[in-house]
Amino acid sequence: MASPYRLALIAHDEKKDDMVAFAREHADFLASCDIVATGTTGQRVLDACPDLKITRLKSGPLGGDQQIGALIAEGRIDGVIFFVDPLTPMPHDVDVKALMRLAIVYDIPLALNHATAEIMLNENGGQPSQTRDAR
Numbered sequence: 001m002a003s004p005y006r007l008a009l010i011a012h013d014e015k016k017d018d019m020v021a022f023a024r025e026h027a028d029f030l031a032s033c034d035i036v037a038t039g040t041t042g043q044r045v046l047d048a049c050p051d052l053k054i055t056r057l058k059s060g061p062l063g064g065d066q067q068i069g070a071l072i073a074e075g076r077i078d079g080v081i082f083f084v085d086p087l088t089p090m091p092h093d094v095d096v097k098a099l100m101r102l103a104i105v106y107d108i109p110l111a112l113n114h115a116t117a118e119i120m121l122n123e124n125g126g127q128p129s130q131t132r133d134a135r
């Protein structure tokens with residue numbers, strides 16, 4: 001049996017509703033994954049999809065992005081879906097950049113918006129959403 005896909009989920013506050021919608025759309029595929037998430041994102045996804053198994057790390061501004069970066073460096077993440085808010089300044093912007101940098105260094109698939117996340121899941125055996133509104 002193939003190992004579960006080890007997926008990291010992260011969303012900035014303005015994108016959390018989008019992440020919840022994405023998780024609902026893809027709950028069947030996500031149920032087959034080992035998921036880690038930053039604290040608040042993980043809680044929001046769990047509230048919407050209580051059957052998913054999600055390891056919640058610290059909240060992003062309190063070190064969660066760095067924890068996911070460390071997992072990438074240790075070879076323990078297969079893909080990252082990070083719904084970034086491009087319109088709001090973040091106090092922990094350096095942590096966000098560091099996570100993205102490590103995903104690039106280790107050549108880990110990194111989806112920074114919903115459209116790319118659909119492609120990533122499709123490539124990994126998930127079904128692309130047919131119903132998503134244009135954004």
Ligand SMILES: O=C(CO)COP(=O)(O)O
Pocket residue numbers: 010011012013037038039040041042058059060061064065092096
């Ligand atoms: O800030 C984040 C990513 O930079 C996300 O953290 P939370 O999921 O805890 O809100």
